[in-house]
Amino acid sequence: MADPTPSEVRDYIAAGLDCTHLEVEGDGRHFFATIVSAQFEGKLRVARHQRVYAALGDRMREQIHALSMKTLTPAEWAAQQQPSADHHH
Numbered sequence: 001m002a003d004p005t006p007s008e009v010r011d012y013i014a015a016g017l018d019c020t021h022l023e024v025e026g027d028g029r030h031f032f033a034t035i036v037s038a039q040f041e042g043k044l045r046v047a048r049h050q051r052v053y054a055a056l057g058d059r060m061r062e063q064i065h066a067l068s069m070k071t072l073t074p075a076e077w078a079a080q081q082q083p084s085a086d087h088h089h
Contacts, residue, residue, distance in 0.1 A: 003028030004063050009056075016055025020074050030066040036077040045071060 004012070009031050010024040021036035033052070040048045048071035053060050060067070072080070 004059070006031060009033070009064060009067070012059055013052060013055050016057065017052060021077055031064060031068070033067060033069040034072070035069055036072045036074055038074055040071050040073045 005028065006024040006026045009026065010022055010033075013019065013024070013033065013035060014022055017035070017037055018039060019035055019037045021034065023034045025032050035048075035052060037051075039051060043051070049069060052067075052069060052071065056064065056067075
């Protein structure tokens with residue numbers, strides 16, 4: 001079985017989880033995903049990760065050997081997008 005590409009991993013996550021922002025980088029074996037979803041509201045990090053693993057399903061075990069992820073709610077993502085210069089008022 002061929003190693004998945006980052007865009008395939010992205011598609012797998014998007015198919016199982018409603019995301020407002022989704023980026024995946026990787027080399028076929030190790031991936032890093034930034035996932036922003038309203039479904040993460042009120043959930044601890046481990047529960048967010050379990051939600052992503054559920055979206056990936058069997059592919060996680062068979063093809064994706066190492067997935068690091070940053071899981072954020074839309075509000076958390078928006079807060080991270082603020083340029084730090086805004087804090088100097």
